[in-house]
Amino acid sequence: MTSEITLFVNPTAGRGRGARAARPAAAALRDAGFSVRTVLGDDPQDALARARTAVEEGTGALIAVGGDGMANLALQAVVGTGTPFGLVAAGTGNDFARALGMPLREPAAAGRMIADALKCGRVRDIDLGRVGDRWFGAVLASGFDSRVNDRGNRMRMPLGRFKYDLAMVAELAAFKPLPYRITLDGGEVREIEATLVAVGNGPSYGGGMRICPGADLTDGLLDITVVGECSRATLLRVFPKVYRGTHIDHPAITVLRAATVELSAEEVTGYADGEPVGPLPLTARCVPGALRVVGP
Incomplete structure (x- = not known):
């Protein structure tokens, strides 16, 4: 493996944290x-082209510095x-860094972990999801x-996560369950009124x-969480449990698995790793061993 590696940096991630994190890493x-070697870019398309060039030229590793959007681009x-x-x-x-077990907002520690893993050959192959020609590592929402993402992306203020908290409150007031058609592995079909499908x-x-x-990054399957028809009051009660993952015990929630x-569904946009991928219908596939990752 060549000793030259490439940092793929989003300088605006986390209101400037990306640029600051690149230095200690x-x-x-x-x-x-x-x-x-550091790769930036004038815009996402230019940055992606530069990253692809670095890979084609034989860089020893491509290290993304930023959030889920930057990881997805990489x-x-x-x-x-x-x-x-x-x-x-x-x-x-x-969220993808969480799934990989990487330190969060500790760029020096992440850099040391990656360096140690590269020297020891500590790499592993993991699955990715694919929608059309777009790959994702975490979740297709x-x-x-x-709808919260749609509304939040239209809002200029406030900045950061608070914008999406406000968007969630506004969307909750008007949201109604949607008729979904879910087809698993090209065979089993489920038609359901759903609040969300992830x-x-x-x-x-x-x-x-x-x-x-x-969800397991190495099992060759996608986990599909279906939140069925429920009231706003129920949604608000269940929501805090999502951070612990205990929401799946609620009777309104079904977990499916498929490759x-x-x-x-009508008038619904899919978001993969927080990035819009287009309106439904969409087909997501799990591609086993698609990505070689370095880390813990």
């Missing part, structure tokens, strides 16, 4: 004897190449949570909400 990697460059992927969490949610390659989204608590799932 790079220092830790250099202290371990690695040559570090996946598009490295998936299927065999180039090790690492993650220095510096965003707001950091749809329904109530994607498809998890990893267990959490939204900054630690364990919506798919049993492929098609979701169909």
Whole structure:
């Protein structure tokens, strides 16, 4: 493995935390004897093109520095190449970093962990989800949570997670369950009124909400959490349990598992790792061993 590795940096992640996190992470990697090249970009498309070029030129590893959006962008460059992927969490949610067991907002510690793993050859292959030509590591969200994302993305103020808290309150006041058609592995079909349907390659989204608590990055399956028809009062009572993953015991919630799932509902956008991937219907597939990761 070459000693040159690439830091793929989002300087605006976490209101500037991405740029600040890159420095101690790079220092830790250099202290371990690695040559570090930094890739930025004028916009996401330019950054992705530069990351792909680094991978094609044989970089020893592609290390994303930022939040879930940056991690998701990096996946598009490295998936299927065999180039090790690492993650220095510096965003707001950091759910993929949680799934990988990486330190959160401790860039120097993450850099040291990645350096040690690269030197020891501590890499492993994990599954990814795929929707069309878009890869995701954590969760494909749809329904109530994607409507919250839609509303939050339209809001200019306030900044940060509080914007989405306000969007959730506003959406909750008007939201009604939606008729879904869920097709599992091309065969079993379920038609249900659902508040939300989340498809998890990893267990959490939204900054630690364990919506798919049993999701395993290496089992070749997607976990599908279906929150059925329920009142606003019930939703508010169940919501705090999502952070512990104990919400799945509620009778309104069903957990399914499949290698492929098609979701169909009217006027619903799917969000993968917090990034919009398009309106339903969408088909998500689990691709076993799609990504080589370096870390704990």
